[in-house]
Amino acid sequence: MAVHEILKMGDARLLRLAQPVSSLALGSAKLHQLVADMFDTMQAVNGAGLAAPQIGVDWQLVIFGSGQVNPRYPDAPTVPVTVLINPVITPVGDEEEEGWEGCLSVPGLRGVVPRFKRIRYQGLAPDGSAIDRTVDGFHARVVQHECDHLIGKLYPMRVRDYSRFGFTEVLFPGLDAAEDD
Ligand code: ZN
Numbered sequence: 001m002a003v004h005e006i007l008k009m010g011d012a013r014l015l016r017l018a019q020p021v022s023s024l025a026l027g028s029a030k031l032h033q034l035v036a037d038m039f040d041t042m043q044a045v046n047g048a049g050l051a052a053p054q055i056g057v058d059w060q061l062v063i064f065g066s067g068q069v070n071p072r073y074p075d076a077p078t079v080p081v082t083v084l085i086n087p088v089i090t091p092v093g094d095e096e097e098e099g100w101e102g103c104l105s106v107p108g109l110r111g112v113v114p115r116f117k118r119i120r121y122q123g124l125a126p127d128g129s130a131i132d133r134t135v136d137g138f139h140a141r142v143v144q145h146e147c148d149h150l151i152g153k154l155y156p157m158r159v160r161d162y163s164r165f166g167f168t169e170v171l172f173p174g175l176d177a178a179e180d181d
Contacts, residue, residue, distance in 0.1 A: 002037040003044045004055040009106045015152040018053055018060045021085045026128040035083050035126055038063050047104050048079070049142050051149030054105050060086045062146035076138045084131060087123035087147050091116040092134060099141055101155045102168065110172070111165035113158045115144045 007014055025031050034057060042050040042063060049064030065079040097117040102110045118136040121143050125131055135143065145155060159165045168175060 001040050004037055004041045006041065006045070006050075006054050006104045007056055009103075009154055009156070011105075013056050013058070014053055014105055014149070014154060016053060016058060017152060018051075018150040019058050021059050021061055021124075023128070026085070026124065026126065031126055034059075034061070035063065042104075045104055048076070049146040050104065051146050053149050053152075060150045062087065062143075062149065064142045064146050079139045079142055082131070083126050084121065084143070084146075085124040085126065087121055087143075087150070089144065089147055090120045090122075092118040092120055097137070097141075099138070101141070101145055103145070103155050105149075106154060106156060108167055108169070109156070109165070110168050111156060111159040112161060113141075113145075113155050114160060115141045115158075119143065121147075 021031070034052065038050050038052065038055065038061075041047075041055060048066070049062060051063075052059045052061040061083070063081075063083050065081040093116075095117040096114045098112050098114050100110050101113045117140065118134070119140045120132070120134045122130070122132045148155070148158070156165065
């Protein structure tokens with residue numbers, strides 16, 4: 001079990017364009033260790049997803065999903081546990097949907113972010129096998145949020161209406177204080 005420190009907004013490492021994972025790294029012990037550490041880190045803070053740059057690793061790799069209800073997003077549908085490497089996202093249609101987001105790198109805040117309602121995402125699993133899914137709703141939102149970390153984008157950069165961006169404890173006073181983002 002290795003829980004890593006999660007970098008916070010303001011750290012320049014969150015603003016990089018992440019490097020593709022080379023085919024040599026696929027299936028490697030180093031990659032498997034990174035993925036295990038990322039799941040430990042994400043689960044320690046009940047995250048819905050985590051991108052490698054959030055723990056300072058300059059790789060195009062994200063994890064997301066829980067397969068069970070996330071206490072931070074109790075009303076959200078479950079998303080399959082996924083490791084996605086070198087992802088490519090293609091919007092399916094141009095319909096957008098607004099939804100509240102938080103980020104482990106932006107603790108204590110939430111904001112409404114417009115995202116494509118439906119997307120296709122493609123990439124690789126850690127063993128090099130292909131992932132190709134078309135999804136919508138919360139699943140699509142999580143993937144877009146996580147993959148944004150690979151191009152140096154944090155969700156506050158996507159907020160359009162700053163009247164719906166603020167501190168979680170003020171916006172949602174009923175939320176458990178332990179769930180601070
Ligand atoms: Zn995030």
